[in-house]
Amino acid sequence: MDPQPKRPKKSDLLVRSLSSIILGPPVLAAVYLGSPYSDELIVLSGLILAWEWASLCYRRKIEAPGWFLVVSITGLLTLSAFGYTDFFVPALLSCAIMLYLYTRFANRKSDLAFWLTLGLGYLSVTTYSLLWLRNSSGNGFEIVLWILLVVWSTDIGAYFSGKSIGGPKIAPGISPKKTWAGLIGGMVSAALISYVFAEFTGLYNPLILGLSGAGLAVISQMGDFFESHIKRRFDAKDSSNLIPGHGGLFDRVDGLLACALLVFLIHIVY
Template sequence: MIRNQREAGLDFRRPRRLNNLGLRIISGIILGSIVLGITYYGGIAFHLMIAFFACALLYEWLEMAGNRVQQRSRIVLWLLLAVALIPLILNMDASIVVPVALAAMVLGVAHEARQSGRNGIWVSGGIVYALLAAVSVDQIREGAAAGLAAMVFLFTVVWTTDSLAYVFGRLIGGRKLAPSISPSKTWSGALGGALAAVIVGAAVGRLMGIEAGFLLAVAALVLSVVSQIGDLLESAVKRRFGVKDSGRLIPGHGGVMDRVDGLVAAALALYLISLLTGGLHEPSRGLFFVF
């Protein structure tokens, strides 16, 4: 009977794929709207959202690691994350938020290296990843209008890169970017996504009234490239742990880490650029001064 159904052109697996696509679209719109809304208003809601995502990232990393993580290590890493997130949630000065986070990362790596050697370094990568993401995004948002402009720019570049790289890769195809890590990615997709990110990022910056036109285009190119590297690094981590998805926290999408891998890498790069141009306090004011 199944054979006859296939011969007749019937495929009962298609509705499942369509339903999954619909679920991805719906959950993506809902999640994206929530993130954008909270980012716009900032304040305590934004700090709590960042803390939630940091916790989700550490949770997924430890779940991927599985039995490689001892129970004592889980407790230590969660305690270090909690301590590091307190100054961030309370919106303390960057001179406190950044050193506390760095100290938590160093202690986490040192503890795991002592406990499990080389494997422990991979396990402790979870707290490093979570805190780099949390601190970078949190500090980029500091600075009122400049912070908001920086976040809009970051989202625009990363989402444009992700979407257009997929489109160009499907349309053009060609040589694989990193077949041993992510077989579906191509050089045509990577270059097309980067070019699109520069154009769209510069246009959005112009619409927001940001003065640094050329520097913004350069920043868009750097962030686009870094976001794609971040995507590949996350794929490498999943291969290291032997899993396909980082988790199942987002319906239709997989894990949080699967959705923010490029954003985390790009946010870190943008934060470092902002530190060089704007300093430790409200760093986004350097590059994203809005007139």
């Protein structure tokens, strides 16, 4: 059984807050300005996320298949940023097949082949979703900004409601800090921020966007659980130590990636 998680120290919360304050404005500025600044941000993020995933799989000592993962994701996003989106799916499938076969048969590591290939597919599609949402719509800035606000408000609402109310855990074997009270608090927070966002922008029906925000909060938490499962699988506390107080980039954007993928799929279908 996992030990009871300790409450964050005030110094830890200060470091986390300062990191968010420092990183937040450049991210928002890049999203607002759009291409090429948002493209560069997403490509760089994809590169870092791929490196973190490979580091997890290899427990920090990355070998050739892990670097192939990093190069593949960076290349796929770069091609997409330059407008070669028609090549994304066939190029992704080709890279995935080569990565799996090489790791599975040349290195004789079937489990590693699965996790590396999963990372290639998941990180490529989710980061591509962000790129597509920002560039392929007249209101791309508003869509990506809304997703960011939902994820941030979900984290804040879940943290404070979970800490103040406590109660039963959702999945203590995966993420021992997550409670049902925190999830509900995150959903309420995301619904409120979405409603206000719709009122200010006038682009969407406030009630519909509010309900959508609550649903997206659940997806954000699922993305968090997914990343927590991966870290537990490879016995890691954080995806890296890149961001003071937060761990790695994957620790910071796990919910964002899941939400971007869902919003992307909804736009593609409808």
